[in-house]
Amino acid sequence: MYTELLQDNSLSLFFNSLQEQQAGKYTCRATYANSIQLHKSVTIDTIVAITWDNAPLNQYPILGKDFPIQCKVRARPSPSVDWLYNGELIKTNDHYIIDTYALKIKNVQESDDGIYTCRAYVLTTGELKERPIRVEVHIRPTVKEFSGPVDVIEDKDASIQCKAHGKPPPKFSWVKSLTHQNLSHADRFEVDPDTGLLTIRNVNREDAGEYQCTATNLAGRANTNIQVNVIVKPKIMEFLNSTVVQEKEASLVCKAFGKPPPQVTFRKLTNDQPYAEGAHDDRIILTSSPNDITGETVGRLTISKSLRSDDGLYECIAKNAGGEARLNGHLTVEFPPSFALMPNISKWSWEQKPVNISCIAESIPNATIRWTFRGGQSIDNDNMIKQLDNGPQSTLTILPLDKRYYTTYTCIASNAHGTRERNIELREGTKPGEVQQAKMAEITATTIRFDLVLPSTDPDLPVKAITVQYKEQGQTWMQAKNMTWTVGFPYGLKDLKPQTSYEFRFAARNMVGLGNWGAYHEETTPVKTFPNEPKIKTSSGEYDSSKFSNQYELTWAMPDDNGEPIDMYQVKYCQIKHVSGVWEELRDTCRTEKIQGRLRYWLKNLNSETFYKVELMAHNALGFSKPGSAKFKTARESVGIEPDYKVDISAGGTCKLAVTAIATAITILFLAI
Template identity: 30%
Template sequence: YELTIKPAKAEFLGSLGSGASFSCEVCDLSGDGELEGNIIIQWFNNHNKEITSDKDERVVVAKDGTKAKKLVIRRIIESDAGDYRCAFRVGHITNSKSIKLSVFKDMSFDHAPNPQHPRIHTTAIIECQVSGVPAPEVSWRFNGKKIIYGDKYKQLTKGLQIKNISLADNGNYTCIAEISDSGRYDEKRITVVVHVPPVMIHGPGHQKGIAGHELSLYCKAESDPMPSYEFYKGKNEKLLTSSPSDRIQIDSHLGKLTFKPLKKDDHGIYRCKALNDVGEASANGSLHVLVAPHIYELKNVTAQEGQDAKITCKSHGDPMPFMEFQKVGHSPFKNGSNDGGRITVRHRPANILEIEIKKVQPHDSSNYTCLTKNSAGEHNATSHLTVHYQPKFPSDHIRQVFSWSGRLHNITCNAHGNPHPTFEWWHLERLLTNNETFNIFTSARNSSLQIRVREADQSWIFGEYICRAKNNKGSKDMKILHSRASLPDPPSDASVKENTPNLLIINVKPPFSVGGVKLLGYRIEYNNKVTDFTTMRISNLLLGDDLKMENLKPATQYQFKVRSRNEVGVGKYRELVATTLNITKPYPIKLVSPKQSKDPWSYKIVWEKPKTGGKPIKEYEIRYRRVRMKQDGISEPLENWVSKTKDENAYKPSVEYILSNLNPKTNYQLQIFAKTDIGTSTQSEKFIFKTAAGKYITNFEMILKRFR
């Protein structure tokens, strides 16, 4: 008998995970084709243990006809490798034969990601898991150089272990797998970039913001790669999120938390976390939300005269606002007692301010502003206190008016009250209404009685008139005497104040009685001439008025009748006799121009209309020279006098003259003389002026300037 195994070779190479089939057959060599007795065929493993079919039928042993038995391995695993023996027995005859199953697996890189980013300063593993049957040998190269295993480098199943990896270990690594017996070889290149976990540079800090305004919290960390940021709020560290439409915006790239706008509820503790793929860092901060003051209750108040009134202002804010009351047009009230204790300002509690006014008076009616402020801002609101009272007349109310026949005259009555009063006019115990004699014009606070005074009515039209003002709180009367106006008395005095050949200045004192109406002025009559003057010194009657009588004849006696004038007419006269002086030379010229010139190169001289001395002025002589002013105020001449003349026009008298070609910022002394046929006026008072600052120009430049 002969035993054969198929496949007919000593060794079978099976791939891991694939299947294998071995057939063991007994052949009869006698040639008759018949086997004697029962044939027993068995398969044994390398442990000489009979192989039978397993439960999951991965390994199956089955007859293949009467003379063969087949061993089938449906899925080869690594432990299946070894010798398999087939044995038979026929009667007393036995024999066996073996075949070797060698298991192999192609090399593969099961896990070798690229690139890889280990965390700096750790014992890192550059992952490269290689499998194969038989197991391949693994070696490494770094930037083309072979890595020698030792304290820094160690080969593990997962890959290459690098102790205390740093940025210097960044580069290209080659993971090499090879099986030298079979000559198989493969490699995997891996780029390694060491990543640095975030280090917080600055956190949100302790910030303050104002509710209603925009505010941002920032944090910043350094890492590689750059971190993203998250923000958490409160002790429970609630993660904050945002969308484009939200009030709170988070920029995870810049580390920015923005409130648009801030609310009081945003107050609290915040934590900023910076993260990347190898670590994280965080920093805490806080946000104190300040709330600007807001007055949420302040009402208008109405009280009766003599009652107590209270205005209450309620506000809120953070920090608690400072509060005070201010009456319009006045300084703020102080806390506590004001106005001798009649007005009291107090807090009840800190956010409520009261102002209490005892026995209110009409003048307490006003706007009262509640002023609140804190470090976040300020808010003001106004309450109006209305005091109701019966009508009142001002203490300085007019009590007498004057009028006369033929005149339309108004008597005005002023009264105030709350509510606004209505008015009535009474005369001779009779209520007046509009007619041909009386017309009444009334507004909110006054009433005017217009009286037409006729000659026929003078027996009763004058006398006492009553203005009655009333409202629902009461009424008050004001008595006004309507008196007949008269012509003014003669002036109380008239005297010559100044005498020249052509002019008299007469000083006139006001009359003892002006007739009850305004003094308009005076009238002077002489030689069938009448001149009216308006009074100029109403505020100082003791000085009287200086009246100029011009164009008189020299050495001539005049008889003046001086009368007082008022709205009624012209009164009786006071007589004044005066004689003008003889003709003389002109009087000294009085300079009235400013002593500081506005121009660097010229000066405008101005003088009063001169007193001629009785003869017309023919010309003026103007002298000027440069001077230096000493510390004691005395002037020192720097040159001789420069003289100019100006002809006079008797029909158009001169009162000004312009000096030109002067030096800038220079003091000049000035004299001016008037000349007539009689002689020349004496020197005027010493007069020094100064030109304005400016660039000095030559005479040639001055000539060009004049022609331009």
Template identity: 30%
Template sequence: MEGAFSFAVIFLAFFLHASDGAELVLTPSIEQEKSAGGNFVINCAVKDFNVIPKWYNPNGEEIKLNNRTNLRTTANSVKLYLLNLKAEDAGTYTCNATVNGKLLEKIINLKIFKKLSLLNCAEIQQPVISTNAKINCTASGDPAPTVSWRYNGNTLQTGGRYDIKPDGLVIRNISEADNGVYEIESEITIRSDFIVRDIKVTVTIPPVITEPPVMLDPIKGSDFTMTCKADGKPKPTYSWVKDGMTLDDSRFDIDEFGGSLKISSVKETDSGTYTCIASNVGGTAKAKAKVTVLIPPTLKPMTNEQAEENKRVTLLCIGEGVPLPSLTWQKGSDAPFAQGPQASDSRIVVSENKGKQTKLKLVITSLKAEDAANYTCTATNRAGTESKKVQLRIDYSPQFVNTPLVAYNWMNNKRNISCSAKGLPKPLISWQTKYGKIGSIDETYRIFQSEGYELSTSYLQVHVSRNNENTVFTDYQCTATNKLGQKDITITLKQAVVPRAPQKVSHTDLSPTTITLIISKPTNNGGIEVDQYRIEYATGGHYNHTDVFVNSDADDEFTKVVLKRLTPVTKYQIKVFAGNAVGLSTKSYDLSVATLNVRIPYDVFINSDRLSTSPTSYIVTWQEPRTGGSEITSYSVQYRMVHIKKNVEPWEVDPNAKNGKFIAHTVKGKTRSVLNNLESNTYYEVQVVANNIIGPSEPRPMIILTKENPLPVVTVPQQKENSNTDTNKGDQSLVNNSTIIDQSLESTTATINVKTTTKERTVNKTVDKIDTLKSSSAPRINQTVNSPETPQAATSAGISDGGIVGVIIALLIIILIVIDLGCYVKLNKGVTKFLLENACKRGAAGKDKSTDVEAGASQETNLLAEKEKKDGEANGEENKEPASDEGVTDEKNEDKDELMKDHTDEIEPDQKKDEEIMSQDPTGKAFLSLSLSLSLSFSLSRSSYCLLPFLSQYLVVCCCCCQCLS
């Protein structure tokens, strides 16, 4: 028992000693000062004991978790977090814990100060112009900070236009000159804290309406747009309201930045006052416009009217629309009636009445048949027009129309007497004579009817015969009847007779084989139309005749008749009779006319267009002329290149310019021809001459222009030696077998250019005259030859194909020479070695060889000269036959072949000598082969094609080089 008591005493003493050692530890432990908006954390721990302490706020309340407070605990500690500190968070915070019944407590003081900051301080500010504007920016802190302003590097002071306020900088009467960047600096010295901020100031100009919306009258159902424009800085935005109400309907489309208002499918309710509002940060501006929606006019339905003649009728037209339409009445296609009684007809009166509708009355009194028509009412306002028609029908008694009072007939003929009457209702027609009513069909009379809506036409067919000729030629009464009355008309049937002779016959436009007669109608046609003339003509007692039928509906007083296939230089007796359906006149109009002598054909007129559709050809067409009494045997189509006078219309040949000579070719049996090988964009004088046994017709020249060639053509200039043969643009290239019309020269000289490798030869060949026209006045006809060797134009610019080949050949020769020199230096072989050895060994033989080569060249020149001499002697033989392009080409080729042959014969002895050398020395053989080939090639290089033989020689040289390199 005593032992247990002792243990308890010892344990209590230990426990009391342990509790005396417990304490609270704060981290941090000293007073804290924090800025508002910041965070604060502190830890409270019980030393050596696992006891969790508690925190209490300055109000003595235990701190709980919330959105700004957090607690984190361990076995013997608790950490307090205060977030986003505020001024009310300042004060004394207490941490306590109870250890073995003993209360432990510690406190810490927390101070909150306001951090340096700039409030209400936008970086971009837009004050309004001409106001005392404040640049807003308030410096806040604890203690109160100091503030300074700078602009363009200068510190601003209160005074003048500036006033520094706690909440900003005031600038009096601000303008656009004050735009720029302003700098504010706020400082709390005791805290060593400062803030600097730039504020961009742009002075705002409030909107000013520059283009207000205008009053518009849109049409119902249409789309329309109103526009509004305003100036201001910054650019204003736009909004629209109608009668103070916003526009929410999807039919309204507002351009916020452009200022327009578009209204789709306009309704009548869209009428009102629209306001355009332009806004920016500086203010707003407004402008109004009134809109009245127009409604197109409409007309009430109308019904057709019917009345009797001599009665009264009223036509009423009612129109609606916005604005109220104006109405008019018109009859058919006549002009609209004026208001009130009509000046041309007082029976017609028009009156108008306007209220909610427009009413227009048309009153016609004492109605007549001609009042019947379609009447149109037309309504018009600014929105459009509308028309409606009403038919007015007038019942009236019969009226005769288009009924002749006299008719003609003749023996054994059937002919109709017509009677036409109109009326409403449609009238009935009957016939009678003094012998009684005609109703039945017999051998003398038949009746045919033709009816329309108001018109009735009756045809009484009368057959005249020997049995009734004494009774049918009488008066016929036609009677028309309807419910409103009856009308009669008398038609006299007379007997038709043959006409008199023509009143006059004259002649005009005589030719060797034709006579043209002009026949005047007879003074009396016998009662019916003259439908023919008979012309009898003879050179002796026997008359031929021809009948000419005349259109009976023609109103011409004269008839033109042409007598053809007559004999030249012959006098004809002519009789002309007039005829109608009864027969020919008993008398004739007589005259005597002589045909002309046979002559050259009449002039040929070209009817093709003067502008050619091709740059190199032209299709000429012409009218076939009168023959002049002799058959046209052929046409001569002639053309030449010409220059025209400037600014003269129609085109005329300039006689002072150097124009070309006429080229001609013959055409038979056709009135068209194609001119080929023309130059583009060039004027040509074209004429066609007709030929008969007498001679050619007089030319009727026409100037034509060929089409411009779309492809560029580069012209090769002529050599100076040939300048004396140029005839500028007028000397065009001639076509094969073409004929030159030259009225001043007996012969024509053709120049043929033949090129050689050393110079250009010119061979002049004179071609004799080959034909003449049968007429002594006809121009002399010569023929010319165009040498194919003469260059006309190059098809492209730059180096020719022959030039390119020559460059390639030169490069190959240079390469071969370099290779041969390498062979000589390295291997002591090649052409160079051969040349050096032969120069040293042969001596005089080398000189002889050189002389032979020069002699060969001289022989070639002599051959060329000899050939020229032969060509000159051959001219006399050539002039006996017409030359052609083909002939020239063949002759040139023969010259070349002959020259080749002569040249080959000359060098043959040298070839034999060289063959011996070549058989002894392979290198010499290669060199000699190359030399001979090159010599022959240069001899043949008079034409551009003579470079081709070089190709075979390159193979020989290559073989030589291969031998050297081996």
């Protein structure tokens, strides 16, 4: 404010911006004629509009505490103030107390959330103002306690979840209790402040200990502690190989470390399942002794009266919550020599042929082998006997110059646990004796088949083959023909001359050689005649079955022609039915067809699901053979058209078979027969 002398010599007081504190009594003073004092006073009253001095728009009480909602209002003249909640006027009661500058809420509850209106008014001026204040009740955090220690695994990542409730949602922090280190800024640790998730990367053993989770919001903080245990994966510290003598007690010991101490068991690698702790059977017992202080477990597999079958690789298995470790060890069961792998056979030689005699001795440790013969004589001084290797396998090379060498040889195997002997007999082999008997079993104009009685032989030198010499009467044996058969195959000859007398002699052959000729036999082939009966090929059973409803493939073996070549075959097939246990031929259903140069033939245009009888005769220049016969049944009629077969085949040749099947596609197949 300031004063200013105007042109009429009056003095004026100016207020640029009248303030409330400038209200009051102002006096203007003057002097007249230098002696008379004049004065005049004026009172200035200020009117101040309603002003909110301390009335924050957002206020945050804490659950369960008393809280004053601030609303300090200023005006001139002085204002009146009242409060509204959700449009309803608030009156002082047990829950609300209206103070001069605040509305006090006692024992704040969540239900006190909402919009409160602080209303101020001046009656003299008629001014009215309202101040909406949003009240949000804050709740102190409550942290969910952990139910127990948390296990994390060494060398792996781990996560621990801290859970808390509060309003507003709290922020989380983690510290390690021992060091008070804030883990939000520590290596290998990550803290999510919004979710409370603590992540530990690549856990190590030093991470074990107590951790504290703290949840904080505007209403306060809460914390909880948790014990973290680091599980150390098992590590097998020692699993040594072991050696035991057969029938003695064996022990395999495996030492493993881990936290918690691991369970230790064993498995023989030839078994699927490990041994269970305790007695496995009458001989095998497994014990496992964990030490919670050192973290070491000693597992022991004890085998009483060890057997050779107990020898082999064993696996030590150590397990705890962090995983498992495995390591192999070997149990060696030592035993005296054994000849179990050697066959119990004699060796043969003849005509001073060198021969090898081998001896194999199983043992642990390996056996040393020496040889004797002729009841205990040393072989060292005989130049005809050479020993190769002295264990665990040894071979004698023998040159049997005379019968003295055909004797018993003794293999003597020794190791630290005993000595065993095995006898091997060297026998002199001889050729087979004479064939004892030859009897004609079947003869035609051009073929003959014999039944033979072979000579008796040692099972180790069986007859392998039979040789026959045969010639026409009047010829010498120098002019004879030879034929050799393997024992067990038909002893037959073909391409003989009709009406011709032959002489036959037989000899047996084994590994040594061909025996003497014997079983002399004379036989005269008969005159030429019609062929033998053809043998139709069918499946076993009373009748054969066709795969098709309207066709049947007839196949047969070529019969002997008996002196004249077969020039054709005649086939006859008729429908039949089974009546009172007898097959009867249906009248007017028979068909006859001639076949040349084939050993298979398709019977076509047959009825479906019908029984047929077929007769086949071979023909040569001298007439028809007796008929070979068979029965067959056609298949049920199918949808579509049966394959149409075009066959071009000669006996013993190659058949190209074209098949056209019409249903949904056309297929061409070429089959080699």
